[in-house]
Amino acid sequence: MLKLEKRPQPSKFWTYAAPLLAVVITIVLGMGLFAFLGNDPILSIKTIFWDPVFGEFAYMDRPEVIKKAAPLILIAIGLSFGFRAGIWNIGAEGQYIIGAICGAGVALAFYPTEARWLIFPLMIIAGLLGGLLWALIPAILRVYFKTNEILVSLMLVYVAEVLIKAFSIGLLRNPDGFGMPGSRNLRQYASAANNEVIAGTGMHWGAITAVFAVIVAYILFTRHQFGFNVRLAGQSPRAAGFAGVNANRLVMRCLLLSGALAGVAGMFEVSGPAGQIMGSFPSFYGFTAIIVAFLGRLHPIGILLAGLLMALTYIGGETAELTLNLPSAAILTFQGMLLFSLLAVDVLTNYRFKFAGAEVR
Amino acid sequence: MTLLNLSGLTKAYPGVVANDDISFAVGKGEIHALLGENGAGKSTLVKTIYGLVKPDAGAMSLNGAPFTPQNPREARSAGIAMVFQHFSLFDALSVAENIALGMENPPSPRDLSAQITSVSNDYGLPLSPDSIVGDLSAGERQRVEIIRCLLQNPKLLIMDEPTSVLTPGEVETLFGTLRKLADEGTSILYISHKLDEIRALCHHATILRLGKVVGTCNPRETTSSAMAEMMVGFALSTPKKASDSTGETVLELRGLSAPAPHRFGTALRDISMTVSAGQVYGIGGVAGNGQDELVAALSGETKTKGDMVCLSGQPIGTLPPNARRAAGLCAAPEERNGHAAAPDMSLTENALMTGNTRMDLSKNGFLNWHKARDFAAQIIEKFDVRTPSTETAARALSGGNLQKFVVGREIMQNPKVLIVNQPTWGVDAAAAASIRQALLDLADQGSAVVVISQDLDEILEIADSFAALNEGRLSAPVPTQGLTMEKIGLMLGGATEQEAAHA
Numbered sequence: 072m073l074k075l076e077k078r079p080q081p082s083k084f085w086t087y088a089a090p091l092l093a094v095v096i097t098i099v100l101g102m103g104l105f106a107f108l109g110n111d112p113i114l115s116i117k118t119i120f121w122d123p124v125f126g127e128f129a130y131m132d133r134p135e136v137i138k139k140a141a142p143l144i145l146i147a148i149g150l151s152f153g154f155r156a157g158i159w160n161i162g163a164e165g166q167y168i169i170g171a172i173c174g175a176g177v178a179l180a181f182y183p184t185e186a187r188w189l190i191f192p193l194m195i196i197a198g199l200l201g202g203l204l205w206a207l208i209p210a211i212l213r214v215y216f217k218t219n220e221i222l223v224s225l226m227l228v229y230v231a232e233v234l235i236k237a238f239s240i241g242l243l244r245n246p247d248g249f250g251m252p253g254s255r256n257l258r259q260y261a262s263a264a265n266n267e268v269i270a271g272t273g274m275h276w277g278a279i280t281a282v283f284a285v286i287v288a289y290i291l292f293t294r295h296q297f298g299f300n301v302r303l304a305g306q307s308p309r310a311a312g313f314a315g316v317n318a319n320r321l322v323m324r325c326l327l328l329s330g331a332l333a334g335v336a337g338m339f340e341v342s343g344p345a346g347q348i349m350g351s352f353p354s355f356y357g358f359t360a361i362i363v364a365f366l367g368r369l370h371p372i373g374i375l376l377a378g379l380l381m382a383l384t385y386i387g388g389e390t391a392e393l394t395l396n397l398p399s400a401a402i403l404t405f406q407g408m409l410l411f412s413l414l415a416v417d418v419l420t421n422y423r424f425k426f427a428g429a430e431v432r
Numbered sequence: 433m434t435l436l437n438l439s440g441l442t443k444a445y446p447g448v449v450a451n452d453d454i455s456f457a458v459g460k461g462e463i464h465a466l467l468g469e470n471g472a473g474k475s476t477l478v479k480t481i482y483g484l485v486k487p488d489a490g491a492m493s494l495n496g497a498p499f500t501p502q503n504p505r506e507a508r509s510a511g512i513a514m515v516f517q518h519f520s521l522f523d524a525l526s527v528a529e530n531i532a533l534g535m536e537n538p539p540s541p542r543d544l545s546a547q548i549t550s551v552s553n554d555y556g557l558p559l560s561p562d563s564i565v566g567d568l569s570a571g572e573r574q575r576v577e578i579i580r581c582l583l584q585n586p587k588l589l590i591m592d593e594p595t596s597v598l599t600p601g602e603v604e605t606l607f608g609t610l611r612k613l614a615d616e617g618t619s620i621l622y623i624s625h626k627l628d629e630i631r632a633l634c635h636h637a638t639i640l641r642l643g644k645v646v647g648t649c650n651p652r653e654t655t656s657s658a659m660a661e662m663m664v665g666f667a668l669s670t671p672k673k674a675s676d677s678t679g680e681t682v683l684e685l686r687g688l689s690a691p692a693p694h695r696f697g698t699a700l701r702d703i704s705m706t707v708s709a710g711q712v713y714g715i716g717g718v719a720g721n722g723q724d725e726l727v728a729a730l731s732g733e734t735k736t737k738g739d740m741v742c743l744s745g746q747p748i749g750t751l752p753p754n755a756r757r758a759a760g761l762c763a764a765p766e767e768r769n770g771h772a773a774a775p776d777m778s779l780t781e782n783a784l785m786t787g788n789t790r791m792d793l794s795k796n797g798f799l800n801w802h803k804a805r806d807f808a809a810q811i812i813e814k815f816d817v818r819t820p821s822t823e824t825a826a827r828a829l830s831g832g833n834l835q836k837f838v839v840g841r842e843i844m845q846n847p848k849v850l851i852v853n854q855p856t857w858g859v860d861a862a863a864a865a866s867i868r869q870a871l872l873d874l875a876d877q878g879s880a881v882v883v884i885s886q887d888l889d890e891i892l893e894i895a896d897s898f899a900a901l902n903e904g905r906l907s908a909p910v911p912t913q914g915l916t917m918e919k920i921g922l923m924l925g926g927a928t929e930q931e932a933a934h935a
Contacts, residue, residue, distance in 0.1 A: 080827075081825070294798055296797045303777070306777060310770055310771055310773060313733055
C-alpha cells in the first residue's frame with residue numbers, strides 16, 4: 072500500500088514540476104471526458120490549447136487571450152497577498168463590479184468633455200478606490216467585530232450584482248439609448264476608452280497594469296518587509312506576532328490591496344472589452360481569479376502563467392463549443408479538473424510516497 | 433528474572449545509524465534507566481520496543497518469547513505501556529473522557545470513573561475523573577497519562593523524561609508511585625538525562641552515546657559526574673560567570689497585570705520585579721503558571737499599561753515588539769516551532785524575523801538578504817548549530833539545534849535585557865552547557881538576563897536571584913546562594929518568602 076511521508080523540506084523540484092504535471096493530467100483526463108462525449112479527443116485538446124495560439128485564426132484569438140488574462144492576473148495578484156497570509160477575500164467579484172461602476176461613473180460624469188489626460192487617470196483612481204472601499208467593509212468588520220471575512224466579502228458580491236443592475240437601468244443608463252438598459256459605450260468615448268496600447272496585440276492598459284502588478288508583487292514578496300510579513304503571518308501567525316507583525320493592520324492591508332486591484336481590473340474591463348455598465352457585466356472574473364491565484368501557487372510569475380492558461384481554456388473552449396459542438400458544461404468541467412488535479416499533485420511538494428509494509432518512522 | 437531482552441538491535445536511517453548493535457536486559461520489577469543525550473538513539477530504541485519502528489537487525493524477547501510488535505497496539509496488548517514526554521490530551525474533555533478515548537474497548541463511563549478512582553488511590557496519584565483536563569496542572573496531566581497506562585496492567589512501563597514538567601514535590605510523588613509499581617513487579621524503563629533523579633530512583637542504568645551502548649552501571653554507586661562523562665564522552669565544565677558585580681536597574685516591572693489571553697491561559701497578577709545590568713534573574717515554576725504570558729507581556733506581544741514595564745526608566749508597556757527590540761529588549765519564547773521560529777522558513781529568514789531591527793537588516797522596508805544570510809551564518813558558527821546551510825528550513829533542524837539557533841539569535845543582538853523561556857529545553861547536555869555559558873557571558877558584558885525555566889538545577893546553576901511564578905503571581909526574589917530544594921519547593925507551591933524562610 073502507498074503511504075505519504077512528510078518531507079523535511081518542501082521539494083524544490085516539485086514546486087515547479089507539480090503545476091506542469093497537473094496540466095498533463097488534466098489533458099489526459101480531459102481527453103477521456105471528450106472521448107466519452109463522442110468527440111475526437113486529440114482534436115478537442117488541439118482546439119482548446121493549440122489553435123488559439125498557433126492555429127489558422129490565432130491572429131484573432133491571441134489578443135482575446137491577453138484581454139481575458141489581464142483582469143484574471145490583476146485580481147489574482149491582489150488576492151495572492153491575502154491568501155498567503157491566511158486572509159480570505161472571496162468577494163473579489165464584488166470589488167471588481169464596484170470598481171467598474173465607479174470608473175464608469177467618473178467617465179460618464181465628464182461626458183462629453185474631451186480631456187483624456189485628466190479623465191482616464193481619474194477613472195483609474197476611482198476604480199481603485201471603489202474596489203478598496205468595497206473591501207473595507209469586510210476588513211473593518213473582521214478587525215473590529217471579528218466577523219468572518221469569507222462570508223462578508225462573498226455576500227457583498229450579491230449586493231454589488233444588484234447595484235450594477237440598478238445603475239444600468241437607473242443613474243448610469245444611456246440617455247440616448249431609447250430606454251434600453253445599459254450605460255453609454257465607453258469605447259466610443261475617446262477620453263475614457265481603454266484601448267490597445269499596441270494595436271492588434273490585446274495589450275490594453277489593463278494588461279500593462281497587470282504585468283506591472285506582477286513585477287511589483289514579485290519584488291514585494293522577495294525583497295520587501297511587507298511580503299515577508301505576509302508569508303510569515305501565513306505560515307506561523309504566532310511567530311509573526313512575536314516578530315512584530317500587527318495582525319489587524321495586515322488584515323486591513325491585504326484586503327484593501329486585493330480590493331483595489333480587483334476594482335481597477337473592473338474599471339479597465341468596463342472601459343475596454345465590456346464597454347458599458349450592464350446587468351450582464353459580471354463575468355465571474357473575480358471568482359476565476361481565485362483559481363488562477365492557486366493554480367499559480369500564489370507566486371506572481373506562476374499567476375501570470377496561470378492567468379494566461381486559464382484565459383486560453385476560455386478562448387479555446389469557446390472555439391470548441393462553436394466548431395466541435397462541445398457543451399459548455401464540458402468546458403467548465405475541464406477547467407474544474409485543472410484545479411482538482413493541481414490540488415492533488417500539490418501533495419508531492421511537501422510529501423513523498425512510500426511503499427508501506429516498510430516501517431513508519 | 434528477565435522481562436525484556438534486547439540483543440543486537442540495529443536501526444539505520446539515511447545518513448545516520450540511530451541504534452547500533454544495542455543489547456541489554458530489563459529485569460522484572462526493575463527500574464532501568466536509559467541515559468543519553470539528544471540524538472543518542474533513546475527515542476528510536478523506545479519506539480522499537482513500542483512497535484513504532486522496525487529494527488534492521490537484532491531481536492527482542494519478552495518473558496523469554498520472541499517479541500516483534502508490528503504496531504503500538506500489539507506492543508500494548510503484550511503489556512508494554514508508554515508515557516510520552518508530550519501529552520496527547522484534549523483540554524476541553526474530562527479526565528475520564530480523555531482516558532476512554534485512548535482505549536480499545538472503553539467500559540461504561542461509570543465503571544471507568546470507578547477504575548480511575550481506585551487506581552489513583554492505590555498508587556498515590558490523586559486525580560478526579562470528572563476534572564476538565566484544561567484546568568489541570570502539568571503534573572496532574574501526567575497523572576492522567578500514567579493512569580491511562582496503568583489501567584492496561586502493563587508489565588513494562590516506559591517513561592520518557594517524565595520529570596521535566598514537575599515541581600520537586602510532584603517529582604517525589606511520582607517516584608513514590610514508580611517505586612510501588614516496581615515493588616509489585618512492574619518493570620520500568622526510565623528515560624532521562626537528569627542524573628540525580630536516576631541516582632535516586634533507578635536500580636540499573638544503560639548509557640547510550642551516538643547509537644551505541646557505551647556503558648552500564650549501578651547508578652546508586654556511581655557519581656553523577658562519572659555518568660555524565662560516559663554520556664557525553666568527555667568531562668563537562670560547569671558554566672561560570674566571571675564577576676558577580678551588577679550595575680543599575682535596567683528592567684523594572686511595576687504591578688504588571690494582564691488578563692488571561694485565552695480560556696486555558698493564566699492571568700498575570702500584580703508582578704513586580706527589578707533586574708540590574710549584569711544580573712541573571714531566574715524565574716522558576718511549573719508550566720502553565722503564567723510563563724508564556726509573562727514573556728508575551730515583556731516581548732510586546734501583549735500590551736499593558738505603559739509604566740507597568742520599564743526599560744532603563746522609560747515606560748515601554750504600550751510599545752510593539754520591534755520598538756522594544758530597538759530599545760534593547762530581546763526575548764526568546766519557549767515554543768520553538770511556530771513561535772520563536774517559523775518552521776517552514778529558512779534559517780536566513782528566521783534570522784531576519786527578529787534580527788531585523790537591531791542588526792539593521794533592511795532599509796526603507798527593503799530587505800538586505802545578503803546581510804541577513806551573514807547574520808544567520810554568524811549565529812550558526814558561534815552557537816555550533818548543526819545544519820547543512822543557512823537556507824535549510826527551520827523544521828529540518830533537530831529541536832536542540834533549533835533551540836541553539838533561537839537563543840543564539842537573540843544573544844547575538846547584544847540586547848540590554850534578554851528574556852529567555854526554557855533556554856535549554858530538549859537540548860543535550862553539552863549544548864545546554866554552552867547555551868548557559870553564553871547567557872552568563874552576556875550578563876558579564878553588562879546585559880540583564882531573565883531566565884524562566886522549569887529546570888531548577890539550571891536556575892541554581894546560572895541565576896543570581898530566584899523568584900517563583902505561581903498562578904500568575906511572582907514571589908519576592910531570594911539569592912540563589914544557599915537556596916535548598918525544599919525552600920524552592922515551598923516557594924513554587926505559592927508559600928511566601930517568610931514561610932519559606934522558616935521551613
